[in-house]
Amino acid sequence: MFKELLKLWKQKDLSSQAFEESIEMLKVDKEMFEEAVKSLRTSETGEYAENVFKKDKLINKYQRDVRKKVLTHLVMSDKLEIPSGLVLVSVVIDIERIGDYTKNIMDLALAHKSMLNAGKYENELKDIEDKISKFFELTIEAFSNSDKDTARIVMSEYKKISGTCDKRIEELIKNADDFTPSDAVTLALYLRYLKRIGAHLHNICTSVVNPFHRIGYKEKRKD
DSSP, rough: HHHHHHHHHSTTHHHHHHHHHHHHHHHHHHHHHHHHHHHHHSSSOOTHHHHHHHHHHHHHHHHHHHHHHHHHHHHHHHHGGGGHHHHHHHHHHHHHHHHHHHHHHHHHHHHHHHHOOGGHHHHHHHHHHHHHHHHHHHHHHHHHTTOOHHHHHHHHHHHHHHHHHHHHHHHHOOOTTTTHEEEEEEEEHHHHHHHHHHHHHHHHHHHSSGGGGGSOOOOOOOO
């Protein structure tokens, strides 16, 4: 179904403009994510804060514009294009939420006042950060080109990241003796935000392989 929707979106009309803007939103999200992570993990000054907050406002502007264009397009089109409009509006909600969680990471960087070291979890955390960064690239590719195989990579790998984040957060809640209170709270929140960013990228990828009513859920394959 997504491939047919993609053909509609790529026609030079309001729907195609909205589709292109949603891709641009994802690219801005990726830039925000990289800057926020760098601020939290390598800087003590929150040096990228202004960029992140400006880009968050840009994401919000894009979302309003996409909604407006989708609505206008559907009003002028026939009922056959309603599914494509619903999918696109659903996707931009996920994209906007990624921006919010990225801004939350920047808030952590500003509040923590020093670069965050994850101690015994450092290697594992670095791996999660790298995978989330890769998820952005894969999601942009999958959504832009209706690439189901690429979308499935994100959907599969997210399950592992989600489980790891939950496990480490639980451990920090039960026993954070290896960390200062500030580091423990910051690390737990950071893991939560990373998980949620991954979840929204996962949701976007499900729109490539699933019909509208199953966006956000696992793929239901025929035996």
